[in-house]
Amino acid sequence: MATVIPVPQASALPVAGSGDVFPVRRVYCVGRNYAAHAREMGGDPTREPPFFFMKPADALQVVPEGGTVDHPYPPKTSNYHFEIEMVVALSRGGRDIPVEQALDHVFGYAVGLDMTRRDLQDEAKQLRRPWELGKAADHSGPVGPLYPASRIGHPAGGAISLSVDGAVRQQADLSDMIWSVAEQIAYLSSYFELFPGDVIFSGTPEGVGAVNRGQTMAGAIEGLGEIRLRVV
Ligand code: MN
Numbered sequence: 001m002a003t004v005i006p007v008p009q010a011s012a013l014p015v016a017g018s019g020d021v022f023p024v025r026r027v028y029c030v031g032r033n034y035a036a037h038a039r040e041m042g043g044d045p046t047r048e049p050p051f052f053f054m055k056p057a058d059a060l061q062v063v064p065e066g067g068t069v070d071h072p073y074p075p076k077t078s079n080y081h082f083e084i085e086m087v088v089a090l091s092r093g094g095r096d097i098p099v100e101q102a103l104d105h106v107f108g109y110a111v112g113l114d115m116t117r118r119d120l121q122d123e124a125k126q127l128r129r130p131w132e133l134g135k136a137a138d139h140s141g142p143v144g145p146l147y148p149a150s151r152i153g154h155p156a157g158g159a160i161s162l163s164v165d166g167a168v169r170q171q172a173d174l175s176d177m178i179w180s181v182a183e184q185i186a187y188l189s190s191y192f193e194l195f196p197g198d199v200i201f202s203g204t205p206e207g208v209g210a211v212n213r214g215q216t217m218a219g220a221i222e223g224l225g226e227i228r229l230r231v232v
Pocket of ligand 1: 029030031083085114201203204
C-alpha cells in the first residue's frame with residue numbers, strides 16, 4: 001500500500017550527550033503554574049486547579065545546545081511573548097496515573113519556550129474563543145536537548161531564567177511551581193490517556209514580555225543547560 005502524500009515528519013528532540021532522539025507524539029502545556037505569573041495574567045493562584053492547552057507537535061523548534069539559532073517572528077502579531085518553561089518528556093503512558101508513581105513515567109527534562117502571540121491570545125480570551133492562534137504558531141515551541149532522568153534525576157528545584165540581549169527578564173525557581181510535575185502528569189492522565197512521546201510544558205514564572213526581530217533570547221534551567229535564539 002502506498003501513501004498518497006509524503007508521510008509528515010514527526011518532531012524529535014535530541015537527547016543530550018548522545019546521538020539519540022526522542023520522537024514527540026503530543027505537546028501539552030499547563031497554564032498559570034507559578035503564583036506570581038498567575039497574578040500578572042489576572043488570575044487567582046490560590047484556588048484555580050491546573051488547566052491545559054496544546055501545541056501541535058510540529059510547532060516544536062529543535063534547539064541544539066551551544067551557539068545561537070534563528071527563531072522566525074510569526075505573522076499577524078505585534079506582541080510576541082517569551083515564556084521560559086521546563087519541558088517534561090514521557091517514556092511511559094497510562095490513564096489515571098497516581099501522583100506517587102507519576103515520575104516513573106518521565107524520560108527526561110529540557111529547557112523550552114512557550115512562545116505566544118499575546119495580542120491574539122488576549123483577543124481570544126475576550127471573545128471566549130480558543131487559544132490556538134495565540135499559542136500554536138509555527139515554531140512556537142523551541143526546546144533544547146533532553147536530559148534523561150536516569151542521569152540527572154527529577155529536578156524539583158533549581159533556577160529557571162530567561163534573558164533578552166543579556167538583560168534578565170524572568171528569574172524564578174522550579175520549586176515555585178503551584179502544581180508539581182508529578183501532579184501535572186496525574187491530573188492530565190485523568191483527562192487523556194498518555195503515551196510515550198508525550199511532552200508537557202510545565203508553565204512559566206512571572207516576567208513574560210515581548211521580543212522583536214534582532215533580539216536574542218537565552219533561556220536556562222539549572223542542570224538542563226541553556227538555549228539561545230535570535231528572533232529574525
Ligand atoms: Mn506557558
